Amino acid sequence: METRRVYRDYKDLKKIGRPGVKTDELEVAPAMVSPMLRASWKFARQWAERFNQELKPEKNRVKQFLKALIKKFS
Amino acid sequence: MVSHKEVEDMIINILREEFLKCSDETLEKYEPQIKSTVRWYVSTLPRHIASSEAHDLEAEAKLAFMDCLKTWDPRKASLWTYVSVRLKGAMQDYLRKRGTDPVAGIYEYVSSAANVYMAFNHQSIAHEGIDKMLHLESAMEDFTDKEQAVIEGYYKKDKTFKEIGKDIGLSESQVSRICKEATMKLKTALKNPSEDEDEPTISPD
Numbered sequence: 001m002e003t004r005r006v007y008r009d010y011k012d013l014k015k016i017g018r019p020g021v022k023t024d025e026l027e028v029a030p031a032m033v034s035p036m037l038r039a040s041w042k043f044a045r046q047w048a049e050r051f052n053q054e055l056k057p058e059k060n061r062v063k064q065f066l067k068a069l070i071k072k073f074s
Numbered sequence: 075m076v077s078h079k080e081v082e083d084m085i086i087n088i089l090r091e092e093f094l095k096c097s098d099e100t101l102e103k104y105e106p107q108i109k110s111t112v113r114w115y116v117s118t119l120p121r122h123i124a125s126s127e128a129h130d131l132e133a134e135a136k137l138a139f140m141d142c143l144k145t146w147d148p149r150k151a152s153l154w155t156y157v158s159v160r161l162k163g164a165m166q167d168y169l170r171k172r173g174t175d176p177v178a179g180i181y182e183y184v185s186s187a188a189n190v191y192m193a194f195n196h197q198s199i200a201h202e203g204i205d206k207m208l209h210l211e212s213a214m215e216d217f218t219d220k221e222q223a224v225i226e227g228y229y230k231k232d233k234t235f236k237e238i239g240k241d242i243g244l245s246e247s248q249v250s251r252i253c254k255e256a257t258m259k260l261k262t263a264l265k266n267p268s269e270d271e272d273e274p275t276i277s278p279d
Contacts, residue, residue, distance in 0.1 A: 056099045
């Protein structure tokens with residue numbers, strides 16, 4: 001009997017998480033993101049956080065930055 | 075085919091565009107640091123420039139800060155590291171454009187202060203003597219036409235010996251010799267204004 005692999009890597013499985021375990025929603029690229037951006041998602045997230053650091057700490061704009069990225073890449 | 079580097083550049087550019095939309099927040103966040111940089115820079119300026127330009131310099135620094143946000147690359151350096159270097163340059167450029175460059179200002183300040191010092195501290199020197207010390211023209215009255223032309227051309231008009239030579243019809247080496255002699259005469263005349271009249275003038279060849 002053959003075993004079919006669902007996930008390429010164990011890390012991917014870890015990122016998606018398991019039912020009942022909370023994960024950072026920005027850690028994985030959301031669905032419908034272009035493959036080009038998906039490939040550099042970690043980079044995009046890292047620099048969005050870096051830009052966010054230079055703004056006032058009261059408001060977190062990482063999500064806003066990433067949304068703009070997704071829009072531009074789609 | 076888009077390379078990995080190009081995609082990263084695109085991401086940075088898009089993020090920067092979004093970041094610039096909130097640039098007011100960044101300015102507000104860094105305002106105390108900008109102000110302290112301006113205060114430090116103003117403290118290094120002569121008083122007469124510092125008092126009149128302090129306000130404008132702060133505005134100029136803020137404009138420079140906003141410009142820096144447009145070109146800042148977070149992969150190369152942190153924002154403040156990048157900005158702090160450019161703020162000083164922007165303020166210097168502003169003063170240079172306004173014609174109140176600290177170097178030129180200091181020169182004027184020192185020369186006027188030196189004149190006042192000389193006028194007040196050489197009380198033993200007669201009034202005519204002081205006049206000779208302060209005004210080069212009067213000290214050069216005894217000079218020949220060629221000597222005057224060389225001194226004026228070299229020290230006032232910043233000409234080269236070759237250019238002066240062309241003007242008065244002498245060779246470069248002759249002009250150099252006349253300039254050296256005239257400078258020596260001028261120095262003695264300024265040091266001893268009263269003895270100057272008795273000394274025989276050295277005529278150029």
